Each structure stands twice: as C-alpha cells, then as structure tokens.
Amino acid sequence: MVKNIYLDNAATTPVKKEVLEEMIPYFTERYGNPSSIYKIGRESKIALDGAREKVANAIGAASKEIYFTSGGSEADNWAIKGVAFANKEKGNHIITTKIEHHGILHTCQYLEKHGFEVTYLDVDKYGIIDLEQLENSIKENTILISVMFANNEIGSIQPIKEIGQLAKKNNVYFHTDAIQAVGKLKIDVNDLNVDMLSMSAHKLYGPKGIGALYIKKGVKIHSHIHGGVQEKNRRAGTENIPSIIGFGKAVELAYENIDENNQRLIKLRDRLINEIKSKISHVILNGHPEKRLPNNVSVCFEFIEGEALLLSLDMVGIAGSSGSACTSGSLDPSHVLLSIGLIHEIAHGSLRLSLGDFNTEEEVDYVVEQLVIIVDRLRRMSPLYEKVKGEA
Ligand SMILES: *Cc1c(COP(=O)(O)O)cnc(C)c1O
Numbered sequence: 001m002v003k004n005i006y007l008d009n010a011a012t013t014p015v016k017k018e019v020l021e022e023m024i025p026y027f028t029e030r031y032g033n034p035s036s037i038y039k040i041g042r043e044s045k046i047a048l049d050g051a052r053e054k055v056a057n058a059i060g061a062a063s064k065e066i067y068f069t070s071g072g073s074e075a076d077n078w079a080i081k082g083v084a085f086a087n088k089e090k091g092n093h094i095i096t097t098k099i100e101h102h103g104i105l106h107t108c109q110y111l112e113k114h115g116f117e118v119t120y121l122d123v124d125k126y127g128i129i130d131l132e133q134l135e136n137s138i139k140e141n142t143i144l145i146s147v148m149f150a151n152n153e154i155g156s157i158q159p160i161k162e163i164g165q166l167a168k169k170n171n172v173y174f175h176t177d178a179i180q181a182v183g184k185l186k187i188d189v190n191d192l193n194v195d196m197l198s199m200s201a202h203k204l205y206g207p208k209g210i211g212a213l214y215i216k217k218g219v220k221i222h223s224h225i226h227g228g229v230q231e232k233n234r235r236a237g238t239e240n241i242p243s244i245i246g247f248g249k250a251v252e253l254a255y256e257n258i259d260e261n262n263q264r265l266i267k268l269r270d271r272l273i274n275e276i277k278s279k280i281s282h283v284i285l286n287g288h289p290e291k292r293l294p295n296n297v298s299v300c301f302e303f304i305e306g307e308a309l310l311l312s313l314d315m316v317g318i319a320g321s322s323g324s325a326c327t328s329g330s331l332d333p334s335h336v337l338l339s340i341g342l343i344h345e346i347a348h349g350s351l352r353l354s355l356g357d358f359n360t361e362e363e364v365d366y367v368v369e370q371l372v373i374i375v376d377r378l379r380r381m382s383p384l385y386e387k388v389k390g391e392a
Pocket residue numbers: 010011070071072073074076101103148150151152177179180200201202203209210211
C-alpha cells in the first residue's frame with residue numbers, strides 16, 4: 001500500500017474538521033455583510049467580533065489591536081511598509097535579520113529602493129541573533145526592528161523578550177513575524193514588549209489566505225488598503241468572514257491543549273532526530289538543539305543532493321521539504337542555511353521535516369527506515385562519499 005505521510009506542516013497544514021464545520025454556515029446561510037444593519041449582517045458582525053477576540057486572546061492582546069489580513073505575507077508587508085512610511089520624518093533605518101522569511105526580506109529590499117536603509121543582522125551557528133550586535137546597530141534614525149519569532153526552516157527561537165526590551169529602551173518599534181510560533185509557543189505581546197506581530201491561519205490548521213497583524217494601541221502606522229472603513233479604517237474590503245471564523249476556531253483549538261500537544265510533538269521530534277543521527281552517518285542538525293520549535297526537524301546529509309532526496313521520499317509516500325516552500329524550485333541553497341555558516345555543498349543536502357498534530361510514532365519510524373535506505377543509495381552514487389569512506 002502506498003503511504004501518505006505528511007511531514008511538511010511548516011509549509012501548510014490541513015484544516016481541522018472542527019474548524020471547517022464552524023466555517024461552512026458562513027458561506028451559505030450566514031452570508032450577511034458585517035457592515036449591514038439588518039439581522040444577518042449584525043449576526044456576521046457578532047461572529048467577526050468573536051473570532052477577533054479568540055485571536056487576540058491567543059497572544060494576550062486586546063481585540064481592537066487585531067487586524068485581519070489575507071495571510072502572513074500581507075501582515076509582514078503591512079507592518080514593515082506601514083511603519084516605514086508613517087515614521088520617515090523620524091528616521092529611515094530598519095533593522096532585521098538575514099534569516100527572515102521572504103515576506104520580510106523582499107519587503108525590506110523594496111524599501112531600500114525607496115530611500116530606506118536596512119541592517120541585516122547576522123545569526124550564530126544555531127540561527128540565533130546576537131543581542132549586542134542588535135544594540136550596536138540601533139542608531140538615532142532607527143525606526144523599526146523586525147525579528148522573526150521562530151524560523152520556518154531550522155526552527156530556532158529568538159530571544160524575543162530581550163529584543164522587546166532593547167526596542168522599548170531605545171524608543172524603536174518592534175515587529176515580529178510569529179507565523180511559525182503562534183499555536184505552538186505561548187505568547188504574551190505585552191510581556192514581550194512586541195508592538196506588531198504577524199500571524200497566519202494555514203500554519204495552525206486553519207484555512208489558507210487569512211491572517212492577522214497585531215498592532216499595539218498607539219503605534220504610528222499607515223493604513224494598508226484604502227477604501228471602506230473595515231478594520232478600523234486601516235484595511236478596507238469586505239471581511240472574509242468564513243476564513244476569519246476558521247482562523248478563530250483554529251487558534252482557539254491550538255491553545256486549548258498546547259502543553260499536552262507540545263509534549264507529544266517534542267517526543268516525536270526528538271525520536272526523529274535521534275534515530276536519524278544514530279542510524280545515518282555524516283548528518284548535521286540545523287538550528288538550536290533546545291531553543292527550537294516543537295515540530296521542527298532540519299538536517300543536512302553530507303554528499304547528498306536535497307532535491308534527489310525529496311523525490312525519493314515522495315516515491316515512498318513521504319512529503320518533506322528542502323527548506324522553505326517558497327524557495328524550492330530554485331537551485332540556490334537557502335539563505336537561512338548559508339547564514340548559519342553552512343557551505344553550499346552541505347546546504348544542498350538539507351531536509352526539513354515538520355511534524356503536525358496528525359503524525360504518529362509509526363510514521364516517524366517508517367520515515368527513518370526509508371531515509372536509511374535512500375541516503376545510502378544516493379551516497380553510493382557520490383564519488384566524493386566513496387572517497388571519504390575509503391579513507392576512514
Ligand atoms: C508561511 C510563512 C509566511 C507567509 O505566510 P502566508 O500566510 O503563507 O502568506 C511568512 N513568514 C513565515 C515565517 C512563514 O512560515
């Protein structure tokens with residue numbers, strides 16, 4: 001029987017049944033526009049407010065600080081561009097990191113073409129920034145720091161609270177792309193001194209195409225889409241009610257059993273890592289050994305071409321990734337793996353397996369079993385590996 005093992009939950013997740021069930025009526029019977037004054041309109045407005053509250057509760061924010069967007073990329077774009085253009089009298093300098101998602105990196109590169117100056121912080125071999133380098137990078141004209149909560153490729157978790165304190169002390173706004181962290185890590189925006197935070201539903205068993213930006217009360221930011229008065233006049237357009245309802249339900253479910261769930265994921269994650277390391281030679285674990293997402297496994301197999309590995313895994317029914325979904329298809333090794341100091345040859349042999357709520361121990365064991373076979377087969381075709389083996 002052909003297996004179907006999905007280990008790419010960092011790229012997207014299936015919508016949970018409970019989530020879909022809550023969404024369905026809002027396509028059909030409960031189709032009212034929340035801006036309308038009659039009954040079905042008012043009912044949609046009530047549902048919208050309820051979902052907004054669920055999203056707010058998940059990160060310790062107030063409902064009015066949550067702005068729905070079309071997903072994580074839009075939230076990232078809005079945060080960076082919105083703050084940059086609204087604060088350009090104060091300064092034109094932005095600080096971010098070399099390992100951000102392209103939603104941040106490409107937005108920063110766009111701003112560089114429009115008169116802004118961007119500092120891209122280095123990371124250490126575990127993918128963590130240096131707080132001293134951050135502090136030294138803050139200048140008179142710095143208006144914004146954007147550092148991701150947890151990395152989508154290697155799972156490393158940044159010292160968000162410390163960054164928040166530095167930002168506050170220096171009177172600079174702090175945005176974090178928390179798209180991989182929401183639903184997996186406990187987050188309190190006030191405790192962390194975060195001014196803006198990006199979220200996306202499809203990474204936490206909600207629908208695709210819906211996300212949110214948390215904007216702390218008082219943050220000076222431009223409106224993102226001009227038109228109607230939706231989202232407090234900052235992001236026009238009739239709200240995507242079914243998806244927003246789904247997002248609210250998904251985030252609520254994610255935090256309902258977070259401790260139990262994480263314990264289960266960490267157990268699977270560590271089993272996968274340990275089995276790979278003990279059964280296959282010349283393997284490097286990417287990311288921090290402890291400060292990492294509960295569901296992330298990222299490794300590099302020396303003497304292997306990542307693309308060949310992915311195709312072989314696919315043939316035995318295993319879906320994994322070489323890094324981020326957005327870069328596969330390009331032949332350049334991931335900017336994240338190069339930033340943690342890996343050379344091109346090794347970065348090319350990367351494999352990211354991201355676990356989810358539906359994965360089991362049996363699946364993990366099957367994956368390891370198949371990896372042993374596939375890695376061995378691919379390496380036997382590598383002249384370099386044969387040479388290293390001969391020397392050992
Ligand atoms: C998936 C992801 C995004 C993009 O979110 P979309 O909802 O797919 O636009 C941005 N940043 C990180 C870290 C991600 O993992």
